[in-house]
Amino acid sequence: MTKAKELDSEASLNELETIVKELDSEIKLERALELFEKGMKLSSGCKQILSKAEQKIEVLKRQADNQLKLE
Numbered sequence: 125m126t127k128a129k130e131l132d133s134e135a136s137l138n139e140l141e142t143i144v145k146e147l148d149s150e151i152k153l154e155r156a157l158e159l160f161e162k163g164m165k166l167s168s169g170c171k172q173i174l175s176k177a178e179q180k181i182e183v184l185k186r187q188a189d190n191q192l193k194l195e
Contacts, residue, residue, distance in 0.1 A: 136166045
């Protein structure tokens with residue numbers, strides 16, 4: 125994962141934490157809906173990043189397994 129993606133994922137997680145804290149407080153419905161929508165978008169982006177990372181790990185594990193078998 126590149127540093128930019130790491131920063132994006134970490135920034136997204138930090139922003140999600142901030143959103144959750146604000147949603148836990150007493151806020152107006154309009155603000156809560158706005159935050160919820162933003163949180164869902166951030167969550168979706170984080171899921172995509174994690175999915176790509178999992179796929180890469182699987183590829184690396186398969187490559188390592190094949191190298192061990194060939195030796």
